[in-house]
Amino acid sequence: MAEKTITVEQTGSPLRRPGVQRQTLIGLGLNKQRRRSVLPDTAATRGMIAKVQHLVRVVDEN
Secondary structure, eight states: OOOOEEEEEEOSOOTTSOHHHHHHHHHTTOOSTTOEEEEEOOHHHHHHHHHTTTTEEEEEEO
C-alpha cells in the first residue's frame, strides 16, 4: 500500500518572523514563496504545518 502524502505550498514570507518559524519552513522543505513540497502525511508533519499555518497552505492530500 502506498504511503499517504501531503503537498504544501509556502504563501507567506518568513521575514520578520521568529527564527523557530523560519526553521520550521526549512524543515518542511520550503524557503521561498510559491515553492511546493511533497511530504509524508504523519503527525509530525501535521504539527509542523500547524505551527506555520499562516505561512503555508495545503494543496493536495493523497
